[in-house]
Amino acid sequence: MSEKTQRAVFATRIGAVATTVGSAVGLGNIWRFPYEAGTHGGGAFMLFYILFIFILGVPVLCAEYMLGRGTRKNVFGAYRVTQPKGSQWHLAGVTGILASILILSFYSVVAGWTMEYFFESVSGSLTNNPTQDLHERFAEFSGGTWRPLMWTWIFLLTNFVVLLRGVTKGIEKVSNFLTPMLFVLLVIFCINSLTMSGAKEGLEFLFRPDFSKIDSRVLLAAMGQAFFSLSLGLGCMLTYGSYFSPRTRVVRTAVTTAGLDTLVAILSGVIIFPAVFTFGLSPSAGPTLVFEVLPSIFNNLAFGRVWSSLFFFLLILASLTSTISMSEISIAFFVEQLNMKRSVATIVNTSIAFVLGSLCALSFGPLSDFTIFGMTVFNLFDYVSSNILLPFGGLVVSFFVGWKINSKFIENELTNYGHDSCHVKGALTICLRYVAPIGISLIFLNTIGII
Numbered sequence: 319m320s321e322k323t324q325r326a327v328f329a330t331r332i333g334a335v336a337t338t339v340g341s342a343v344g345l346g347n348i349w350r351f352p353y354e355a356g357t358h359g360g361g362a363f364m365l366f367y368i369l370f371i372f373i374l375g376v377p378v379l380c381a382e383y384m385l386g387r388g389t390r391k392n393v394f395g396a397y398r399v400t401q402p403k404g405s406q407w408h409l410a411g412v413t414g415i416l417a418s419i420l421i422l423s424f425y426s427v428v429a430g431w432t433m434e435y436f437f438e439s440v441s442g443s444l445t446n447n448p449t450q451d452l453h454e455r456f457a458e459f460s461g462g463t464w465r466p467l468m469w470t471w472i473f474l475l476t477n478f479v480v481l482l483r484g485v486t487k488g489i490e491k492v493s494n495f496l497t498p499m500l501f502v503l504l505v506i507f508c509i510n511s512l513t514m515s516g517a518k519e520g521l522e523f524l525f526r527p528d529f530s531k532i533d534s535r536v537l538l539a540a541m542g543q544a545f546f547s548l549s550l551g552l553g554c555m556l557t558y559g560s561y562f563s564p565r566t567r568v569v570r571t572a573v574t575t576a577g578l579d580t581l582v583a584i585l586s587g588v589i590i591f592p593a594v595f596t597f598g599l600s601p602s603a604g605p606t607l608v609f610e611v612l613p614s615i616f617n618n619l620a621f622g623r624v625w626s627s628l629f630f631f632l633l634i635l636a637s638l639t640s641t642i643s644m645s646e647i648s649i650a651f652f653v654e655q656l657n658m659k660r661s662v663a664t665i666v667n668t669s670i671a672f673v674l675g676s677l678c679a680l681s682f683g684p685l686s687d688f689t690i691f692g693m694t695v696f697n698l699f700d701y702v703s704s705n706i707l708l709p710f711g712g713l714v715v716s717f718f719v720g721w722k723i724n725s726k727f728i729e730n731e732l733t734n735y736g737h738d739s740c741h742v743k744g745a746l747t748i749c750l751r752y753v754a755p756i757g758i759s760l761i762f763l764n765t766i767g768i769i
């Protein structure tokens with residue numbers, strides 16, 4: 319929806335939560351969380367991930383919601399109308415646009431893998447195979463050329479078609495029924511994993527922190543995952559905040575969103591790691607981990623074909639609600655700053671992602687030896703966006719809301735203009751002024767070896 323027309327408001331309070339959860343819950347929880355936890359020592363990563371969700375994620379989420387709802391604009395507009403005269407805070411929006419395009423590019427590849435698995439599930443070829451073959455098959459598929467490319471493109475086209483239909487209607491309807499259903503499936507899979515022979519080992523890996531594993535890499539990865547998973551630091555949540563009704567409780571919505579999102583990630587970990595140890599796989603397989611493990615899980619379930627078809631279908635929809643939210647960031651920029659028509663902006667956004675997404679899709683096969691800073695294009699986009707651009711965006715927004723914005727604005731947003739009470743204003747202000755900016759900066763400095 320363009321700024322020129324009047325902004326729609328989510329019809330119900332549930333609608334506001336469901337939609338932000340729709341953006342937050344996606345491949346980040348189900349695919350990225352287990353692979354990051356697996357490569358960064360399990361429990362040590364988990365500990366900091368949860369800590370960062372609550373001391374950095376929730377405050378930054380509140381900051382984005384407040385800025386969005388209070389201004390009824392997206393990133394650029396929101397900074398413009400609230401920043402002190404003559405300052406240039408809105409330029410921070412540029413990193414968000416870059417991040418949204420990089421994320422859309424590699425995310426579409428993984429969503430494409432999900433589509434492949436959905437069709438393989440329906441056809442029955444995903445299950446009914448010995449475990450060994452399942453792993454080799456995924457390596458063969460993701461390392462190929464045409465199939466990964468084709469699925470990436472199909473996913474991007476689907477995203478494109480949905481985007482042309484506008485914001486609230488489609489998305490709100492889809493996310494309202496999608497997330498609870500996905501959640502129920504995850505709980506069922508979780509129970510199944512807990513009965514596996516490797517359950518104890520898997521749970522210990524995930525929940526028992528090995529403090530010797532904690533280093534700057536783990537801290538940076540846990541922070542990046544917290545931002546990625548909550549769709550923070552690029553203005554998505556700010557934009558969704560701009561559709562909140564004047565009665566939506568900002569802090570409560572932020573805590574609910576973060577709580578549900580984290581729960582989904584933990585469920586995913588509890589599904590994956592017992593299976594990893596049961597089937598003798600390596601937890602540190604990287605981005606392919608979940609796709610190597612899941613088929614074995616479905617293979618061992620009664621009616622595995624039905625479960626896996628349903629699961630991958632819901633995961634495609636969950637990915638779509640996330641890619642829609644990130645695409646809106648660059649589309650809004652093209653429309654409002656570069657005066658493009660929405661349809662043209664959507665084409666431009668999709669075309670860029672087509673090109674960059676293709677490079678990511680080939681990163682597991684023909685381009686696996688093409689590395690920049692020692693990383694494939696896929697890994698580079700993933701690393702730069704999640705670990706650098708998003709936390710940087712979060713640093714700016716927390717500092718801005720904590721220090722630069724009129725305190726009456728915050729008071730009004732937190733109490734809905736005196737309608738509701740808010741007991742956490744003090745704590746939130748401390749987090750926005752000190753904890754988030756200093757914490758994020760320290761982790762950055764620690765990573766580059768300065769402290």
Ligand code: PHE
Binds near residue numbers: 341342345546552641
């Ligand atoms: N949070 C989404 C997920 O977990 C990914 C995302 C990142 C969406 C950034 C929008 C912006 O899948």
